[in-house]
Amino acid sequence: MSTTRMAFEQLPSVVISAVEERTGPVLKTESATEGRNSQVGARVHSESGVCFIKGLRSDHTWAWTQRREADVNPHIRKVAPALLWEVETDGWHLLSFEALEGHHADYSADSPDLPLVADALCRLGRIPCPDVELRRAEQRLAKYVNNTGDAEQFAGNSLLHTDMNNANVLIDGRASLVDWAWATRGAPWLDAAYWVIWLMAAGGHTAASAEHWARRIPAWHAAPGVAVNAFAQAHANLWEEIGGDEPDPWTARMVRASREWARHRSTARAMARQVR
Ligand SMILES: Nc1ncnc2c1ncn2[C@@H]1O[C@H](COP(=O)(O)OP(=O)(O)OP(=O)(O)O)[C@@H](O)[C@H]1O
Ligand SMILES: [Mg+2]
DSSP states (O other): OOOOOOOGGGSOHHHHHHHHHHHOSEEEEEEOSSOSSOSEEEEEEETTEEEEEEEEETTSTTHHHHHHHHHHGGGOTTTSOOEEEEEEETTEEEEEEEOOOSEEOOOSTTOTTHHHHHHHHHHHHTSBOOSSOOEEHHHHHGGGOSSTTGGGGGOOSEEEOOOOOGGGEEESSSEEEOOOTTOEEEOTTHHHHHHHHHHHHHSSOOHHHHHHHHTTSGGGGGSOHHHHHHHHHHHHHHHHHHHOSSOOHHHHHHHHHHHHHHHHHHHHHHHHHHHO
């Protein structure tokens, strides 16, 4: 489900006043071009500087994702912008973050952004999983694995981002990860695996070259091959379900990439059996 984005100025006046109590008078706003989940997402310029504000109505199905982002933020400052304040009033919940400059990560094959993204995932891997309520990878993926019980291989105690969409990675000399709505607890190699699918979807990466980038993340090396195979297949199933019969072009890329990766993994497994 995606949400219709509205301009910051369309918020109720009570909500805008609550913002201005914290920022001073708003001078200018720029709506984010990317992002499909927040009802409001904008860089807000005021006398006190610039911040990035995202918001959802408090009764929105996904209102809990705002809470998740706020709870996890103090623990992820080595990879993400700081939460400056939050406010809940007149039926709206807003989060205000330090505004980042920079561009969305370019995931194409020869992009200079790729080592920076790998570095951000390495930094994330060194953060201990905080004691906050998080989704669990094995529960999120249980419905999509081919064999009952396969999802248990995704369980673990690492903090994961799980939405490595390039629009959630901002590059400004180094990579920062935004949008922690789907922060999850699970096996340490999962974010590298999510990245493989996004790299392949960006175009220009084969499964082998995308996995080459995943190898930059130390946790990837400890990932059991069978668990990665199950992860790839689960995501082929997941994106097929999201895409349905007529996926939009964006979803169609994810369907193709995840299918291709799952096929690559099962072919590699069959070849390994023949060699033995
Ligand atoms: N701290 C920030 N500073 C500057 N720009 C930001 C910041 N955080 C997010 N953005 C920009 O706003 C866009 C939307 O933000 P975000 O991804 O957090 O919201 P979302 O609508 O929930 O997205 P999604 O649909 O991916 O869940 C990002 O793709 C990014 O371009
Ligand atoms: Mg996003």
